[in-house]
Amino acid sequence: MINFEEEIKKFKPSLEIDQAEDAIYKNDLRDVTDIIEDMLKELKHSQSSSNRF
Amino acid sequence: MNCPHCNTPMINTYVCSRCEQTNVLMRKIIFASNWHYNQGLEKIKVKDLTGAATSLLTSLKYNKFNTDARNLLGLIYYQTGEIVAALSEWVISVHLQKKGNIATTYIKAIQNNPGKLQQANKTIQKYNLALQYLEQSNTDMAIIELKKVVNLSPNYISAYQLLGLLYIKTKQFAAARKVLVRSLRVDRNNTTSLRYLEELAKIAGDKVRTRSRKRDGFSQINDPNPVVIEEKAAGRYTDFNTGLLSFVNVIIGIIIGAAVVWLLLVPSIQKTEAEKYNRVVVEYSEKISDKNSEISSLTKQIENLKTEKEALQSQLDVYASATDEGSNDLLLLQAAKEFILGNQSEAGAILANVESDKLDSQEAKDIYEHILGETKEQTINSLYQNGFNAYEGGNYSEAETYFTKVLRLDNGNENAIYYLASSYEKLDDLTNAAIYYKRIVDEFPSGEWFDVSTQALGNME
Numbered sequence: 001m002i003n004f005e006e007e008i009k010k011f012k013p014s015l016e017i018d019q020a021e022d023a024i025y026k027n028d029l030r031d032v033t034d035i036i037e038d039m040l041k042e043l044k045h046s047q048s049s050s051n052r053f
Numbered sequence: 054m055n056c057p058h059c060n061t062p063m064i065n066t067y068v069c070s071r072c073e074q075t076n077v078l079m080r081k082i083i084f085a086s087n088w089h090y091n092q093g094l095e096k097i098k099v100k101d102l103t104g105a106a107t108s109l110l111t112s113l114k115y116n117k118f119n120t121d122a123r124n125l126l127g128l129i130y131y132q133t134g135e136i137v138a139a140l141s142e143w144v145i146s147v148h149l150q151k152k153g154n155i156a157t158t159y160i161k162a163i164q165n166n167p168g169k170l171q172q173a174n175k176t177i178q179k180y181n182l183a184l185q186y187l188e189q190s191n192t193d194m195a196i197i198e199l200k201k202v203v204n205l206s207p208n209y210i211s212a213y214q215l216l217g218l219l220y221i222k223t224k225q226f227a228a229a230r231k232v233l234v235r236s237l238r239v240d241r242n243n244t245t246s247l248r249y250l251e252e253l254a255k256i257a258g259d260k261v262r263t264r265s266r267k268r269d270g271f272s273q274i275n276d277p278n279p280v281v282i283e284e285k286a287a288g289r290y291t292d293f294n295t296g297l298l299s300f301v302n303v304i305i306g307i308i309i310g311a312a313v314v315w316l317l318l319v320p321s322i323q324k325t326e327a328e329k330y331n332r333v334v335v336e337y338s339e340k341i342s343d344k345n346s347e348i349s350s351l352t353k354q355i356e357n358l359k360t361e362k363e364a365l366q367s368q369l370d371v372y373a374s375a376t377d378e379g380s381n382d383l384l385l386l387q388a389a390k391e392f393i394l395g396n397q398s399e400a401g402a403i404l405a406n407v408e409s410d411k412l413d414s415q416e417a418k419d420i421y422e423h424i425l426g427e428t429k430e431q432t433i434n435s436l437y438q439n440g441f442n443a444y445e446g447g448n449y450s451e452a453e454t455y456f457t458k459v460l461r462l463d464n465g466n467e468n469a470i471y472y473l474a475s476s477y478e479k480l481d482d483l484t485n486a487a488i489y490y491k492r493i494v495d496e497f498p499s500g501e502w503f504d505v506s507t508q509a510l511g512n513m514e
């Protein structure tokens with residue numbers, strides 16, 4: 001059975017033309033490569049900090 | 054990501070441009086991105102836009118520089134009415150790859166058609182307004198706005214789905230089915246639309262099916278040209294003449310059409326005809342009025358002309374009598390001239406033409422009497438002989454002239470009176486003939502022509 005209130009809440013307002021700029025800036029462009037890079041940086045950082053000790 | 058060997062940045066490639074070493078991890082990432090892009094492409098070919106969008110988003114999660122995937126995702130958004138989302142993808146695509154990017158063309162196409170962009174924005178505003186109405190629990194107004202949205206943008210999937218959901222909520226199941234099926238025509242495997250349809254089938258499907266069976270009592274077998282309808286309840290079949298039914302329907306349609314024409318068109322046509330007729334009547338009345346006034350004017354002119362003619366005629370008579378008198382005097386002068394010259398017979402002949410009673414002066418009368426006294430006998434004989442010759446020759450008109458002249462000189466000439474009467478009779482002038490015959494009877498009872506004249510008079514009566 002459909003819960004109409006819940007279903008209606010799933011529908012979000014569409015972006016209007018004057019909101020396009022915000023939408024572009026807020027777009028999450030991180031991909032797998034960025035995540036791996038972050039992970040590698042973090043790994044290097046942890047390795048260098050463990051070497052100090 | 055940078056090359057693990059020479060630390061050179063590697064963008065959208067797994068082979069280092071500097072050391073030419075292959076980065077295995079990068080290759081796997083790019084291959085995975087391309088695989089999902091291909092999946093998206095395949096799904097689009099079968100109109101599975103939602104599935105395609107999911108695959109393309111996954112592709113971009115692997116490799117954000119996959120320009121083809123991003124551009125295609127923008128096209129899907131554009132197709133489903135999400136123009137701002139489409140523009141966002143294309144702008145990012147152009148930002149990440151400036152050269153040789155077809156997204157530039159898409160953006161320019163939208164920028165060059167500001168009217169369409171404005172209309173799309175209005176559609177989005179109406180959709181958002183419908184959502185606001187729903188927040189205020191105003192379902193009817195939301196349905197009205199969503200109807201406008203799907204009319205303006207027939208591919209707006211979210212609007213179809215929301216409208217379908219609201220129709221289900223308000224128990225308008227047929228309408229809900231209609232809009233949801235329409236949304237599936239645009240996006241075949243949209244999970245939301247399919248889920249709503251499934252729910253709709255659970256809620257209303259059985260009811261609709263049962264009702265239609267009860268109402269119809271028959272169910273049509275799967276034949277493209279059905280002539281036999283199977284009656285399921287009784288397990289029998291009945292011949293049903295669809296051709297006859299169609300013909301009856303056509304006849305009913307023609308009758309209804311004729312009735313509509315008669316009720317709506319005929320009165321207006323009659324009114325127009327009546328107005329036209331009235332106009333013609335008015336025109337002819339004006340013409341008749343003009344003609345009547347013209348006739349009265351012409352009648353007046355005729356009366357004036359008659360009066361004028363009578364006046365002129367009387368003047369003419371006066372002039373004519375004056376002319377006669379003048380010619381009488383002239384004839385007398387000619388006769389006098391011939392008499393002086395010694396031509397007595399000629400003078401007498403001219404004198405016979407003179408009417409003595411129209412001579413004015415006493416002197417003229419004296420001259421007339423004198424010449425007449427000298428030439429009378431000779432002239433009368435000459436005129437009588439000429440008249441007799443004309444009478445014998447059958448020239449009664451000439452004879453009448455001569456005998457009249459004879460009587461002017463000798464009014465009691467019995468023979469001349471008789472022949473003049475006979476000439477008139479021959480000329481069918483019976484009135485004058487009777488006058489002169491009567492003179493014979495009255496004045497000469499013992500004369501030569503008495504019996505003949507009496508008989509002639511008796512014949513005339």
